[in-house]
Amino acid sequence: MSKKYVDLETLKYILYDIHKLEELLSRDRFQEHDMESLNLFIDSVKDFSDRELYPYLQEMDANPAYHKDGTVIVHEQVQKVMHQSGEMGIISACFDYEDGGLQMPISAFQAAVYIMDAANNHLPGYPSLTLGAAELIIEFGSQVLKDKYVPNMLAGVWGGTMCLTEPQAGSSLSDVVTKATPTNDGYYKITGQKIFISGGDYKGAENIIHLVLARIEGAPKGTKGISLFVVPKNRLKEDVTLEYNDVMTVADFQKMGQKGYCTTHLGFGDSDDCRGWLVGEEHKGLAQMFLMMNGARIAVGRGAAAIAMAAYRTSLQYANERPQGRKLSADGKKNPTEKQSLIIEHPDVRRMLLLQKSIVEGSLSLVLLASKYQDILTTATSKEEKEKYHLLLEMIIPIVKTYPSEAGAESVDNGLQVLGGYGFCADFTLQQYYRDIRISALYEGTTGIQSQDLLGRKVPMHNGKGLELLSAEIVKTIIAANNDEELKPYAKILGDKLELSQKILSHLMPFALKGNYERYLADANLFMEYMSIVVLSWLWLEMAVDAKKALGNSDRKFSKTFYESKIHTMKFYFKYELPKTNSLAESLMNNEVVTIKNEKEYII
Amino acid sequence: MSKKYVDLETLKYILYDIHKLEELLSRDRFQEHDMESLNLFIDSVKDFSDRELYPYLQEMDANPAYHKDGTVIVHEQVQKVMHQSGEMGIISACFDYEDGGLQMPISAFQAAVYIMDAANNHLPGYPSLTLGAAELIIEFGSQVLKDKYVPNMLAGVWGGTMCLTEPQAGSSLSDVVTKATPTNDGYYKITGQKIFISGGDYKGAENIIHLVLARIEGAPKGTKGISLFVVPKNRLKEDVTLEYNDVMTVADFQKMGQKGYCTTHLGFGDSDDCRGWLVGEEHKGLAQMFLMMNGARIAVGRGAAAIAMAAYRTSLQYANERPQGRKLSADGKKNPTEKQSLIIEHPDVRRMLLLQKSIVEGSLSLVLLASKYQDILTTATSKEEKEKYHLLLEMIIPIVKTYPSEAGAESVDNGLQVLGGYGFCADFTLQQYYRDIRISALYEGTTGIQSQDLLGRKVPMHNGKGLELLSAEIVKTIIAANNDEELKPYAKILGDKLELSQKILSHLMPFALKGNYERYLADANLFMEYMSIVVLSWLWLEMAVDAKKALGNSDRKFSKTFYESKIHTMKFYFKYELPKTNSLAESLMNNEVVTIKNEKEYII
Incomplete structure (x- = not known):
């Protein structure tokens, strides 16, 4: 299995084993799908991406779309990918049969489009936005509007x-x-x-x-x-x-x-x-648009996660092939007559690679978690289930938009650094991924806006019910990890961080209660970062719990090293990323007010 | 005074008031220079930059240098700037009179070239490297080599x-x-x-x-x-x-x-x-080259600091002009009939601007600190002074190369974000600064290499004497701040962080003593970040101490707001940046080993 731009094994592992897509397939809506058919769909999108997307990645960067004579000239792959996305059912995948769709689980669809994003992030936006626009018409439009516009959109003929x-x-x-x-x-x-x-x-x-x-x-x-x-x-x-x-x-x-x-x-x-x-x-336009906006925000997070994945795979390949420097021997010197090491052997390069791996695979899990919530919400049969997953989804949306965008950019930055000077050179794709991913923190509401959404709307909604539900999900994993001697210490740390988040909120809430919303929200970005790291730590612990179980089984799906590498990456995340919550908490609970404007302007 | 790309007031404040250049002018080497002549030089370089560098910034990005027929075609400003840099004495500024130089203090020279870097970072490299190459010939070459090559290089005729x-x-x-x-x-x-x-x-x-x-x-x-x-x-x-x-x-x-x-x-x-x-x-080539390399590393830090300055000025101007959104009123809502706010009024935008200001001006202080050490070293009359400033300089060089490059890139990233979607657009320079500054962490030894240099060579050199001397400098400022009621709490925090750095080293040193250098150095990058933040906090506290003094004086050079803004920015840095040392310390003292290669490869 070629892993040039995407690690398909890990993608399927997270989709099927971690987020347990199979369990959803028994639901009415998905009756005509099974694991085999979904796998087939995902694999065909991978083939499609290998053939029609990845080969044009650098070309599309070198030849930007441009405005001329009242229209925009784009690369010829745009039309091709639009049409084939229509033909392959990528645009219509998740719609109802009666609307011309395939009633596919959103998770499977997102996994497939993630592959397209990783292959060439310049292309999937065209079918993806078309889908979003069609969704709005289907959801809120009259039958006349639907009949007039939707079929050609789902077919990829109209954008x-x-x-x-x-x-x-x-x-x-x-x-x-x-x-x-x-x-x-x-x-x-x-x-x-x-x-x-x-x-x-x-x-x-x-x-x-x-x-x-x-x-x-x-x-x-x-x-x-x-x-x-x-x-x-x-x-x-x-x-x-x-x-x-x-x-x-x-x-x-x-x-x-x-x-x-x-x-x-x-x-x-x-x-x-x-x-x-x-x-x-x-x-009612804004409320309607925001239904689509939720999907668009998940799509931005998915795209960012995918670009970071492609950058990780590229820098990993480089690190496995490039010899440079030598290990230090016990006298602290290097022996120049020794063979050069591969750069993947240097601890600092390993740190940059593991940082990427932890962000990239964690972000992928986050994206598929949000998609799972969408699937459950779409197929919920009880009011309770509907409300629960509605709230969970609302909580997670600003995070799934933001974390892959922000941490993903940092991840690509590290990928570029792995290549040294070559990382900055146009011949290598790292610098392109570095530029491409940067739009993610701006698209569909900047990080600032997402953070205000998280702290200002999502945390207080239904009297904090959303956060409560999310915390309960996290606690489930903590309990599971607690039953494993190796994972116990990590479970303890994550529990502490969850508690600390409550402390932070207890510190901030009084400002909101006193009507000082400006103060309450001033450091929303830091709270976003805090919660994102907690959520990612949770997702990594969840993966480690599953991997430990698999290692105890003789009929594992993947290799021993595969599972061990997941546990190893969890440990990396807990050592290098999770501690950032401490300094964030310190800043968040520091009472010095320096970012709120008063009479004098000090930013000069 | 136009502050389009550089804040000349702050530059002169840091050069003269913080790093006290005037005190050095009494030294023999600088006898023919006075404040007036240096100011004249700096102002003339600013005029030169306004005229010959800044106007070509976007043009040079849009029309890259390229290889053709065995040579490289560059923008015509390259020759012009080379020649005028020769004529204005920019290339020869710091050399001895007998070598055709002006014996100018390095600090004044660095301040001047910083302006050029901020105006257009694509150009100063040409005269700057020429200077470095000439320095090597002057320092180590024979009289014949000097006579043959140096004059044309200093004149900007030969590169x-x-x-x-x-x-x-x-x-x-x-x-x-x-x-x-x-x-x-x-x-x-x-x-x-x-x-x-x-x-x-x-x-x-x-x-x-x-x-x-x-x-x-x-x-x-x-x-x-x-x-x-x-x-x-x-x-x-x-x-x-x-x-x-x-x-x-x-x-x-x-x-x-x-x-x-x-x-x-x-x-x-x-x-x-x-x-x-x-x-x-x-x-002896490598040792010789490293004499020049020290200068080159300071120059990279200077360039990065300057690009971040230009990006800050640009985003600040935008924030002061762009209306968008409204403040939240006491009911947590916005009133759409109210006039829009300028975006500089939003706390999150203010956070991004202050983050930039703290990194940008702090980095400038760091660059001029290193230059001051060079000046004292060059003119030292006693063996003790020579040794002290040699060690201080050696300590600070990896930091002055790295902090402006790494934090500077983060600073520009925030500048881009201030502009929202426009930050990503080619019409605005933010995206160019974002791309331009990224090379700094690669040039003249990557961040990884600088970090190994700091922890592997500089900290242990002369039995830790360099770090001891640097700490003593920091303690001087802590003592001064302790005498001021407002600054006392910050002095205490900085003292704690200095102590914590010793704890970190006590944790790491045993690995080196046992010959496990790989383990000792594995997290050198984190130690670099830790020490950089401590040094920057010191430089900000130093600025606050000076500003407080000036505020108590009636014959201040700058406005009251100017000094107050420095104290305010110090407080920002202590609230938002300094706490990062905690999580870094936690990671550094965590005994889990995840980045050192053992038999199995988990990075897959």
Whole structure:
């Protein structure tokens, strides 16, 4: 099994053995799937990625998408991957049969697209956003809208986007000013500008279906006055031919990385002829968009985790092939007549590799955990189950968006460093991964926004019920690890960290209760980092518990070394990463106020 | 005073008030310099940078240096900056009068070149390396070599390089195989390949003088058999005309950043006609090269500190101009009818800005501290003073190379994040700084190598005398801060961290004493980070002590806010950065061994 850009063994191990996908297959929704068919799907996506994605990784970086004559020129693989993603059922995988989908578990789907991300992160965004846009129409749109737009989107023939950001508003959606004026013909006239629209237009695309946030004339100010519209680039004339819908590609954004995935600036209604169709109810646009946003945030985390995986595999291969330097002998000297060591033998290089491995595989487990929660939520039969997994999912979403993005970038940074000077050179892909992954902490809500979401919304929701449920999940693993002599000490440490998180919250909560939200949230980023490390430590301990069990079995699926390496990596994470919680806690509970603006400006 | 890319006030404050350059001016060597003349020099370099460097920053990134027809095409500013650096005395500034220099204090010179680095980091490398190469010839070369090469180098007419790395050896200099064969004509025939040679060749350069490490036939193996040679691209024929010396530019390296500063692959003696002249004694090449290497390492730290400064200034300007979002009111909500806030008002943005400010200005202080040590060392009159500052300098060099490179990259990362999605876009310089600074942790010995140097060589040297001296310097500041009620608590914390460093060393030293150097050095990187944070905390406390004094004076040089902002930034560093020492100490004293290779390979 080639591991050039992805470790398929570990992917399947985490999907099947750790997150136990098989247990879900008995649920009604997934009746027509079994392990064999899912494996087949995943393997076919791997073949597809080997063939159609990975070979174009460097090419797409060297030849960025660019704006020309009102459209965007992209690499020819874009169309190919869109179409084949349609044909292979990648876009439609998780939708209901009645909507043209395959009712595949989201976990299996995410595992498959993760492979595509790892192979070439410039491409999966196109089908991925199309899927998200289709999801919105399916979930909230009328039957007419569904019939008109969804089939071509699922087939990969039409692209889809989500249009939120405007030049003057940035992440502040309450300041959206794109206007929707009602007409008597069932549509609204749309006028406005949207920026940072991924996959917003590309040459040769028959049509692009934009899901646009806009304000109906007279709507309330703020986020409560935002509605959601389907605004196709080309509208259907008498349901047959396509006619230009006054959606102009004004410009594109040239970026530091992910250059093959175009980012556009769109103008709606410049000639007063742009039509949009309301999706669902008036003024409910933001809530609707956020349903899709959850998926988009998991997708960003998945993409970042996958880029970090590819970078790890690349630097590991280099470390296993490159001879340089020698080990120190007992007199503290090196013997120049000795053969050179491979760089993987040097402890510092091993530290950088293990750091990557722990972040990369831990992030993958996190992504598939979130997907599992989605699967359970989708198929929940009781109100209790629904509520539980709804809350667990809400808790984990800001983390699954953020940790792979932030720690993933650090991971790639270490991968680059493993290559020394070559890591900085264009001939090697590490520097590309370094640039590509950096967008993840910005996409779909920056790390700052995710952190405010975690501490400001998710922790307090339902009186802390979400955090309680998450903690209970973590405690299950702690109990399991406690039954193993080797793992007991790690279980103890994780328990302590969980307790410390409560202490931190007890320190912060009074500020919120006194109405000082600014103070409560000032260090939300640090709290995010704290909780992320706790969650990752949990996922690693969970893997170690499973690996220990497997090692005691004679009919293990993978090699002895495979399982031992998971336990080893857990130990690495607990030695080098988990201690960071201490300094984070110290900063979080330090009462010095230095980041809140008062009369004088000291940041000069 | 425009602060577009550099804060000249802070630069002068740290140079004059913190590191007290004036006190050095009474020394014999600097007699002809006074504050006025040095200020004039620094201001003229700022004007020069405004005019000839900063305007070309983005252009040089967009049009990288490239190899064509056996030479390297560079931006036309390269020649201009080389020549003017010669004319302005930038290259010759610190050399003796008798060698054509100006005997300027190194601190003043470093402050000036820091401005150039901040303006456009693609350019100062050319004159800077030329200076380093000239320094080697002046220090160790014969009068003949000096007369032949130095004047044109100091004038910026000829470039200079240092050639260490070879394809098969990387950082492992004991594996250098470039060969020097003696002849009867006073020169050696040189054959071999050198890679990663910065400024190694560029079109239009009349000549490039390479300082090359090579092995004389029959020399001992390892680093003890390496000698140093002057190998000009064009040799002097009868001391008058230039004749090609068989130094071929084989290729260049295209890089992720610093694209205007060419990196070349050179072939020596392909036609068996490459002549080199021995510098100093046989087999002493490495020790000689390391004299220059110290300067080069400070220069890398200086460059990184300067790039981070430019990125900070840019993101600060953006934060002061960009409106987005609103403050939370006492009910935890935002009022959409309120005017938008500037993003600098959001605590999380303030945290990112203060993080930058603390790293950037602290790094600048560190660079100028190292330069001060160099100045004192150069002018020391007693053996004691010489030894003291030699040891202090040796201690600080790996740190001044590493901290600005590593923390500086993190600083720029935060600057990019301040701009949100725009930070990732090519129209803004943040993404360029992000790419440019990344080479700093690789240049002139990676962070791994610096860390081994710090823990493996510098800490144990002279039985720990260097660390003792450095600690004594830190204690002086702790005592001064202890006399101020406001600063007392910070003094206490820093004292504790200094003590903890001793505990860490007591934990590690036994491994070295038992001959287990691999274990002793395995976490050298973490120790580097620990010591760096201690040193930076010291430098910030030192600044706070001075600022407090100035605030008590009525005839302050700078505004009240200026001094208060320094104290504020110190508090930030102590709240958010210094606590990291705790987790580092925890990892360093954890006895679990996970990064040392044993029989089984778990990194898979």
